[in-house]
Amino acid sequence: MSKIGIFNWHRLFKTDKFYLLVCASSLFVLIILFAITVFLLFSAMPALESSQTGLLGISWYKSSEANNILDFCLPLVFSTILSSLLALVIALPVSIGVALFITFYAPPKLAAIASWVIDILASIPSIVYGLWGIFVLCPFLNVFTGNLISSPPRVLFTLSIVLAVMIIPIITSIIRDIYTGTPHLDIEAAYGLGATKWEMIRLSVLPYGAQGAMSAAMLGLGRALGETMAVLIILSPGRSYSFNIFGVSSHQTIAGNIAAQFPEANSLGVSLLTVTGLVLFIITFLVNWAAKKIAKSGVANV
Amino acid sequence: MSKISSFRVNLLSKNGLKSKVLFKNIKNNRLSKFIKPSSRVISRQRRQFDNFMKVLIFLSFIIVSIPLVSIIYIVVANGLTQITPYFLTHTMKGVMGGFSPFGGILHALVGTILITLGAMVISIPIGILTAIYLVEYAKGNKLSSIVNTLVDIMSGVPSIVAGLFAYSLFALFFGPTAVFGISGSLALSVLMIPTIIRSTQEMLNLVPNQLREASYGLGVSKFRTIIKVVLPTAFSGIVTGVLLSIARVIGETAPLLLTAGSIDSLNLNLFSGRMMSLPVYIYNEYSQGLAVCTNNIFGADCLSDIRMQRAWSAALVLFIFIIILNLVGTTIKKRILKKRGK
Numbered sequence: 001m002s003k004i005g006i007f008n009w010h011r012l013f014k015t016d017k018f019y020l021l022v023c024a025s026s027l028f029v030l031i032i033l034f035a036i037t038v039f040l041l042f043s044a045m046p047a048l049e050s051s052q053t054g055l056l057g058i059s060w061y062k063s064s065e066a067n068n069i070l071d072f073c074l075p076l077v078f079s080t081i082l083s084s085l086l087a088l089v090i091a092l093p094v095s096i097g098v099a100l101f102i103t104f105y106a107p108p109k110l111a112a113i114a115s116w117v118i119d120i121l122a123s124i125p126s127i128v129y130g131l132w133g134i135f136v137l138c139p140f141l142n143v144f145t146g147n148l149i150s151s152p153p154r155v156l157f158t159l160s161i162v163l164a165v166m167i168i169p170i171i172t173s174i175i176r177d178i179y180t181g182t183p184h185l186d187i188e189a190a191y192g193l194g195a196t197k198w199e200m201i202r203l204s205v206l207p208y209g210a211q212g213a214m215s216a217a218m219l220g221l222g223r224a225l226g227e228t229m230a231v232l233i234i235l236s237p238g239r240s241y242s243f244n245i246f247g248v249s250s251h252q253t254i255a256g257n258i259a260a261q262f263p264e265a266n267s268l269g270v271s272l273l274t275v276t277g278l279v280l281f282i283i284t285f286l287v288n289w290a291a292k293k294i295a296k297s298g299v300a301n302v
Numbered sequence: 303m304s305k306i307s308s309f310r311v312n313l314l315s316k317n318g319l320k321s322k323v324l325f326k327n328i329k330n331n332r333l334s335k336f337i338k339p340s341s342r343v344i345s346r347q348r349r350q351f352d353n354f355m356k357v358l359i360f361l362s363f364i365i366v367s368i369p370l371v372s373i374i375y376i377v378v379a380n381g382l383t384q385i386t387p388y389f390l391t392h393t394m395k396g397v398m399g400g401f402s403p404f405g406g407i408l409h410a411l412v413g414t415i416l417i418t419l420g421a422m423v424i425s426i427p428i429g430i431l432t433a434i435y436l437v438e439y440a441k442g443n444k445l446s447s448i449v450n451t452l453v454d455i456m457s458g459v460p461s462i463v464a465g466l467f468a469y470s471l472f473a474l475f476f477g478p479t480a481v482f483g484i485s486g487s488l489a490l491s492v493l494m495i496p497t498i499i500r501s502t503q504e505m506l507n508l509v510p511n512q513l514r515e516a517s518y519g520l521g522v523s524k525f526r527t528i529i530k531v532v533l534p535t536a537f538s539g540i541v542t543g544v545l546l547s548i549a550r551v552i553g554e555t556a557p558l559l560l561t562a563g564s565i566d567s568l569n570l571n572l573f574s575g576r577m578m579s580l581p582v583y584i585y586n587e588y589s590q591g592l593a594v595c596t597n598n599i600f601g602a603d604c605l606s607d608i609r610m611q612r613a614w615s616a617a618l619v620l621f622i623f624i625i626i627l628n629l630v631g632t633t634i635k636k637r638i639l640k641k642r643g644k
Contacts, residue, residue, distance in 0.1 A: 018525040025431035026449045033452050036467045043470035097362025105359050114363055121370050123624050125553020127581045128617050132373045165369045196352035226460020228556035255462045259556050267478050277466040288458035
């Protein structure tokens with residue numbers, strides 16, 4: 001009688017005021033997410049309803065030469081996903097390496113230092129990463145690329161390296177936690193079969209952590225997709241479906257575009273930016289949801 | 303022998319922390335040294351590959367350290383030039399181009415602190431109460447699994463989307479010029495709430511069940527058990543979580559760029575007018591580029607790269623904030639984990 005549906009109704013109304021309070025606060029979490037969706041939709045409405053001629057009143061929409069909103073969003077989506085995937089490709093092997101280093105290779109003191117490095121990297125603000133990208137990484141890359149690409153190389157490739165550095169701590173700390181949880185029996189069994197250390201890792205640690213690593217990678221991807229300041233500072237914006245990651249002025253991400261155009265946007269412009277923000281929200285939602293699903297289906301829970 | 307079997311039993315338990323601690327013990331006891339095969343059995347090829355991977359793995363650590371070292375170096379080296387008492391106690395009001403007086407970050411510092419305090423006021427009660435609900439009241443029921451999923455989704459919300467949300471919420475009620483400090487606080491709290499919930503959950507789970515049971519056994523109500531027994535036990539852990547979540551959001555730029563805007567003078571009111579914050583200050587100074595010093599009609603000192611100097615110095619101040627928050631947070635956390643693990 002007392003438990004009907006998701007609430008303990010009896011408790012809710014008869015006895016415990018505190019129960020009411022904690023219930024309300026967890027419902028508030030639900031409400032916030034609901035509100036994010038509703039308010040973004042609400043704010044996006046004018047642009048979605050507006051005709052092409054109305055939209056042409058926005059200067060940067062006009063100069064983008066898009067035929068409709070979808071046409072406007074897709075190159076942004078393309079660049080966002082391309083830069084994040086590239087960042088992930090760079091970050092994942094390094095993260096796995098560092099996680100293995102911390103759990104299996106480093107002596108305890110060095111492992112502690114490595115963990116500290118990861119923690120500090122995770123907490124550096126994105127604006128500082130952006131400044132680092134433009135003032136340190138760009139000149140550094142310029143030494144190698146010279147005049148082959150633009151100087152400074154404010155291209156997607158540089159951005160992806162910075163994004164990779166930003167997501168490495170996230171991926172590493174998750175993978176590290178999973179690797180430390182590898183059943184010791186598996187490790188002993190591998191050694192018992194005469195495996196070397198690397199063979200032991202390949203036989204017992206990597207398979208055990210595979211799903212967790214996938215999930216961590218998705219979470220890292222989700223973070224890279226929404227990164228704003230590094231994009232805003234490093235990338236010289238453009239619109240194309242080009243896979244040329246060294247091409248100047250050929251990419252711009254959703255988040256970077258919002259931050260770049262927002263200060264000067266009129267109300268319809270803000271509305272159009274909200275549409276792109278909504279698209280970003282949906283993409284990150286899907287990526288994080290996939291991460292959660294992968295983690296749940298695996299042995300290790302993230 | 304008995305030691306090893308106790309490892310096995312404990313590793314079977316789902317408590318990740320326990321197995322982590324035990325794993326460390328195994329490492330420290332150097333058991334793995336005994337179960338390693340002697341190198342003579344292994345062919346040269348396999349041994350070489352093993353060494354190759356070892357080098358690669360060490361290399362990955364070095365690769366990760368390079369950006370950190372170079373970031374710390376560049377922020378400290380460039381930032382120290384401008385950090386003076388003057389810089390910390392003056393705003394940018396009346397500062398022109400690259401001319402002296404060079405101005406400071408007081409308004410940004412105060413803005414960051416106020417906006418973060420606002421975000422704390424919103425997110426700490428919600429975060430802690432939700433965690434209490436999830437751990438103490440609703441383990442495994444339907445609402446808790448929904449809320450758990452939502453917290454995961456919420457922690458994946460991009461910061462710029464949080465900014466857009468806060469902006470559109472306030473724009474709906476106060477018109478499109480609604481750019482307030484509190485709007486920034488709301489955006490930051492969207493980012494803070496999930497981290498606070500997760501860390502508080504973790505800490506509440508660390509509270510031994512015996513304590514709760516002992517309290518119930520004395521006839522104490524659930525509410526009083528939570529307030530008098532569970533929360534005090536987990537208190538320092540919860541504080542740690544809050545500190546780390548502040549460290550996470552204090553450097554957020556994009557949402558504040560959208561919601562709190564930028565301004566040259568001090569604003570102490572969260573509920574009206576634009577409010578500068580440190581990250582936005584850094585971006586602002588960076589984006590204005592070099593100052594022009596050739597036409598020096600004032601006869602004052604002029605530095606053409608003063609804006610970049612200010613940006614680096616502000617970045618250093620922000621950096622120090624974050625490092626302190628992190629150090630305090632992680633030290634407390636380590637101490638707790640050590641205490642609970644044993």
